[in-house]
């Protein structure tokens with residue numbers, strides 16, 4: 571979360587001024603500076619800061635759990651949504667506005683320790699799990715909740731990496747001025763690619779839509795896009811190369827199962843070809859389905875005791891903010907119950923009782 575100097579909470583330490591997003595963050599920082607021993611051991615670690623992770627964190631805080639959140643960002647995919655019309659309590663809200671409210675709830679009303687970092691590995695340990703984040707920072711917990719959501723699919727072709735954010739974009743972008751009156755290509759054939767064409771129409775010069783299959787979006791939007799008349803539609807074609815020396819100049823496309831190729835001019839290419847679950851951290855430990863989604867039970871538990879999962883990363887039906895948030899809440903409740911059961915088992919194991927006492931009576 572970016573902290574602005576004019577709105578952040580200020581604290582001076584070692585002759586340096588630091589700015590924090592909340593009093594909780596400041597206090598944690600000052601405490602760690604004073605005792606020089608950052609905390610690394612928690613009951614619960616939540617990985618991911620989208621709607622599922624943020625809701626799990628707020629629930630964990632309200633239940634006074636000893637929890638820690640590690641996320642690459644606070645917001646997740648929802649930040650990219652320009653128009654949310656299906657979240658309870660709001661007729662209409664933008665993704666950034668809704669996420670700002672989630673963040674406020676987390677850092678101001680229901681604080682839990684958190685760090686903006688990427689988790690690189692999760693491995694079983696004697697007393698639960700070791701969670702290894704960037705720069706080999708290692709944290710431990712008895713249980714983890716995975717809410718790492720989904721990432722946009724890339725085309726994986728020559729030049730894509732080189733022109734990323736220099737003409738090649740995934741999904742919506744806020745500022746369209748740089749492609750005003752320029753030729754663009756949209757790659758994809760589903761609803762999000764078709765919506766992208768509608769958003770760009772009238773702003774850019776020529777739009778070419780390149781889809782590896784026939785268009786697969788809803789019938790209404792397909793009809794609208796076809797009806798635009800001036801959009802080039804290449805069905806069953808794939809982008810095989812991004813062209814250009816310093817700046818992006820176009821793409822090369824090839825007919826599927828054919829040899830016919832063509833070059834399309836483009837100073838902007840918008841790729842909307844779907845998402846893939848970020849489940850790589852735990853695929854060695856838990857069962858996943860053929861799409862790579864973590865298989866969960868109704869209480870968000872997985873096949874590995876102590877690992878819970880919530881949101882788009884799971885096989886739960888429906889990829890929506892409200893569903894991810896609900897599942898995040900459920901995962902926190904289930905993790906709390908798991909930790910209580912673990913504690914009960916631990917107490918039972920260490921209890922010294924008179925000989926002949928039945929094990930069931932020990933609890």
Ligand SMILES: Cc1cc2nc3c(=O)[nH]c(=O)nc-3n(C[C@H](O)[C@H](O)[C@H](O)COP(=O)(O)OP(=O)(O)OC[C@H]3O[C@@H](n4cnc5c(N)ncnc54)[C@H](O)[C@@H]3O)c2cc1C
Pocket residue numbers: 617618619620621622623640641642643644645646647648649650651652653654655656687688689690717718719720721741742848851880881882883889890891892894
């Ligand atoms: C353009 C767009 C528009 C949308 N519009 C709507 C809409 O109008 N209504 C609606 O209900 N839904 C909408 N959605 C879907 C909605 O955004 C998702 O269903 C929701 O964000 C899923 O939440 P999540 O928390 O499960 O995952 P995500 O939002 O994907 O969050 C995952 C989080 O995990 C973090 N992460 C990933 N890997 C790691 C790692 N290794 N270490 C640490 N952190 C990690 C990410 O940085 C992120 O913080 C839209 C999605 C997009 C892309």
